[in-house]
Amino acid sequence: MKIVVLVSGGGTNLQAIFDAIDNGSITNTEVAGVISNNPGAYALERAKKRGIPALCVSPKQFASRAEFNDAWLAAAQSFSPDLVVLAGCLVVISEAMVHAFTNRIINIHPALIPSFCGKGYYGLKVHEAALERGVRVTGATVHFVDAGTDTGPIILQKAVYIQEGDTPEILQRRVMEEAEWIILPAAIDLIANGRIQVEDGKVHIADYTFGTI
Amino acid sequence: MKIVVLVSGGGTNLQAIFDAIDNGSITNTEVAGVISNNPGAYALERAKKRGIPALCVSPKQFASRAEFNDAWLAAAQSFSPDLVVLAGCLVVISEAMVHAFTNRIINIHPALIPSFCGKGYYGLKVHEAALERGVRVTGATVHFVDAGTDTGPIILQKAVYIQEGDTPEILQRRVMEEAEWIILPAAIDLIANGRIQVEDGKVHIADYTFGTI
Numbered sequence: 001m002k003i004v005v006l007v008s009g010g011g012t013n014l015q016a017i018f019d020a021i022d023n024g025s026i027t028n029t030e031v032a033g034v035i036s037n038n039p040g041a042y043a044l045e046r047a048k049k050r051g052i053p054a055l056c057v058s059p060k061q062f063a064s065r066a067e068f069n070d071a072w073l074a075a076a077q078s079f080s081p082d083l084v085v086l087a088g089c090l091v092v093i094s095e096a097m098v099h100a101f102t103n104r105i106i107n108i109h110p111a112l113i114p115s116f117c118g119k120g121y122y123g124l125k126v127h128e129a130a131l132e133r134g135v136r137v138t139g140a141t142v143h144f145v146d147a148g149t150d151t152g153p154i155i156l157q158k159a160v161y162i163q164e165g166d167t168p169e170i171l172q173r174r175v176m177e178e179a180e181w182i183i184l185p186a187a188i189d190l191i192a193n194g195r196i197q198v199e200d201g202k203v204h205i206a207d208y209t210f211g212t213i
Numbered sequence: 214m215k216i217v218v219l220v221s222g223g224g225t226n227l228q229a230i231f232d233a234i235d236n237g238s239i240t241n242t243e244v245a246g247v248i249s250n251n252p253g254a255y256a257l258e259r260a261k262k263r264g265i266p267a268l269c270v271s272p273k274q275f276a277s278r279a280e281f282n283d284a285w286l287a288a289a290q291s292f293s294p295d296l297v298v299l300a301g302c303l304v305v306i307s308e309a310m311v312h313a314f315t316n317r318i319i320n321i322h323p324a325l326i327p328s329f330c331g332k333g334y335y336g337l338k339v340h341e342a343a344l345e346r347g348v349r350v351t352g353a354t355v356h357f358v359d360a361g362t363d364t365g366p367i368i369l370q371k372a373v374y375i376q377e378g379d380t381p382e383i384l385q386r387r388v389m390e391e392a393e394w395i396i397l398p399a400a401i402d403l404i405a406n407g408r409i410q411v412e413d414g415k416v417h418i419a420d421y422t423f424g425t426i
Binding site: 153157 | 349352367372377414423
């Protein structure tokens, strides 16, 4: 399976994918390219170090959002990927792109959808909201991207407990370490190996026990 | 600490409280009385078997909701409890009762608040909604009751993984066994032993690690 990874920042989830490929927990998968909307994203360096094509497609290069959306989609399509992976990518994916890759775009969200998701919930804001509500359990979700924000079929989720004294920054890091870096590679491996079925907006994974990773 | 337990049905959460008192995982706590809105609730039998006063206060005995609310509150107050525990209690608690017992009423909800909670989410409907959304993680929440529905300060939560083939009934039972029967007694013990502080609508528990029970 050929994947293209879309990023906006440091690329720790991209690194988790590289590590999982190297240690064999993702099989049958090649990262064909990495695309960032942000020229300063360290994720681009991570890709270059592995000799993987790394592109920047910034909204600032275009006169309109529509032109950027076209270029963003074209950049992804240029790698002919089987799967598009949003790995800490803050770009809102256009409807045209969702339709071009139906059930072939996945995203990692740093909360247990349907909690703390939707418009306005991204990055640290997600963890600020969880702490503000005083929940004890949060986590991360890998889901297929549909036309809504964080509304697509859920593939995997993993719970993370909040502790007294957690700040948004501490919690963000713990959710990455304990959940995101585990379930995003696991979802890619399941897709690469034909384990995932989507039916009536719900994901089915035969012979799989949830909560064991 | 004297508690009164309000119930509507079989009373498995009430039984979990009795068991936790018997095995010493709840200390410094006495169940002073059990009150049901439903005369057929098996929870009343569980109380009687232990020699604990068991009352039924049914809305059908009253001409109006206001009169029932007054009688329901009076019944709880008749035991002079330090804490009111809603253990599978489907009665909507009146504002007068919330004010009479500020931060002294706790409820168990069979989901990870703020997911699948609020008006209309009770009993099997909670689990139907979780399965319909296709989430992988659900759980239970113990929280203080305020004037809203499932909006009060959260004390404890515990995650439960959903599995392929789960029905609402299977999931309801697993959430009880793996979460409700554990965190409801644990929350009572923490309160009985002065471990809980409520500040700015959030619960703090000093020297406690979440996710270990």
